[in-house]
Amino acid sequence: MADRSCMLTKRKEKEAAEATKNAKEAKSEAEKAVDDGEAPSAEAAAVNGAVASGQNGEVQVEPMELPPFEIISGDRIDPFVYKFQFKNVEYSSGRNKTFLCYLVDKGNTPDGLLRGYLEDEHSGTHAEEAFFTQCLPHIDPALKYTITWYVSSSPCSACAAKIAEELKAKKNIKLSIFAARLFEWEEEEIQIGLKALHAAGCKLRAMKPLDFSYTWDTFVESDDQPLNLWEDCKENYEYYHEKLSDILQ
Numbered sequence: 287m288a289d290r291s292c293m294l295t296k297r298k299e300k301e302a303a304e305a306t307k308n309a310k311e312a313k314s315e316a317e318k319a320v321d322d323g324e325a326p327s328a329e330a331a332a333v334n335g336a337v338a339s340g341q342n343g344e345v346q347v348e349p350m351e352l353p354p355f356e357i358i359s360g361d362r363i364d365p366f367v368y369k370f371q372f373k374n375v376e377y378s379s380g381r382n383k384t385f386l387c388y389l390v391d392k393g394n395t396p397d398g399l400l401r402g403y404l405e406d407e408h409s410g411t412h413a414e415e416a417f418f419t420q421c422l423p424h425i426d427p428a429l430k431y432t433i434t435w436y437v438s439s440s441p442c443s444a445c446a447a448k449i450a451e452e453l454k455a456k457k458n459i460k461l462s463i464f465a466a467r468l469f470e471w472e473e474e475e476i477q478i479g480l481k482a483l484h485a486a487g488c489k490l491r492a493m494k495p496l497d498f499s500y501t502w503d504t505f506v507e508s509d510d511q512p513l514n515l516w517e518d519c520k521e522n523y524e525y526y527h528e529k530l531s532d533i534l535q
């Protein structure tokens with residue numbers, strides 16, 4: 287499953303770079319372009335369907351190569367995919383997915399600890415909702431669940447509302463969400479969703495530099511290579527931390 291996602295992501299980024307034959311070069315260029323906010327998201331266009339500029343500058347309509355998929359789950363994330371998807375840039379253009387790494391502690395039970403990740407396409411079921419249907423379909427009222435999510439971006443308003451309902455209905459679940467980026471935090475309905483989560487007892491925080499190192503070690507096929515944090519990781523964390531504090535105050 288992870289291989290498929292990796293392959294897909296690489297394909298998309300290759301498309302995003304339009305004409306570059308060298309896939310590695312294409313990857314870094316696409317990332318740089320979207321990070322710098324210089325280019326409209328060619329990747330998003332490629333992902334969503336289907337209109338992309340050809341080498342000769344003409345707009346071409348390309349058929350979808352693969353049917354849209356909804357949720358991918360797995361054990362460890364491809365390192366390149368992690369570095370792109372979790373990078374805490376201020377604007378997330380091109381990153382139209384959510385990656386959700388989870389740890390579940392069910393206490394002193396034979397299967398007491400769960401670890402893994404989910405990824406979605408925003409066109410389908412979101413990873414947050416899929417977590418409850420796929421990873422924890424049965425909540426045992428006799429157990430206490432301590433759940434930690436590391437997400438590439440914070441929940442949309444619909445997911446926030448659903449999670450808040452889940453937490454209110456099931457008092458034996460404690461959820462902490464650590465987000466690399468805040469998703470559309472300027473939007474009022476997003477802020478309402480985050481406040482509802484907070485009010486329902488969910489711990490919400492922006493991912494600190496240490497959280498990126500921790501998730502790298504825990505959820506990525508890192509081959510024991512340490513994560514080299516990107517230059518502005520700490521500044522970006524502080525930016526999101528401040529925005530989140532303002533929203534939740």
Ligand SMILES: [Zn+2]
Pocket residue numbers: 412413414441442443444445446
């Ligand atoms: Zn959502």
